Amino acid sequence: MATVEELVQQYQTDKALQDEVAAILADGKVTIQEFITFAKKHDVKVSLTDMPKYIEQAKQLGFIK
Numbered sequence: 001m002a003t004v005e006e007l008v009q010q011y012q013t014d015k016a017l018q019d020e021v022a023a024i025l026a027d028g029k030v031t032i033q034e035f036i037t038f039a040k041k042h043d044v045k046v047s048l049t050d051m052p053k054y055i056e057q058a059k060q061l062g063f064i065k
Helices: 004-011 015-025 032-041 048-060
Strands: none
Touching: 004 015, 015 032, 032 048
């Protein structure tokens, strides 16, 4: 199981992961379904209650404007 931090590190060098994230963020938002699907696909255990925290972190990292 990966941590969010490990996934962020992987993002820096993994073109496929970058493309996947770009596709999710193409409309400038993340739905709950997209969030859950992405977390399950990458075996990252997160709670829906953590979603706002991770959305804020994604904004700080420049993933979401």
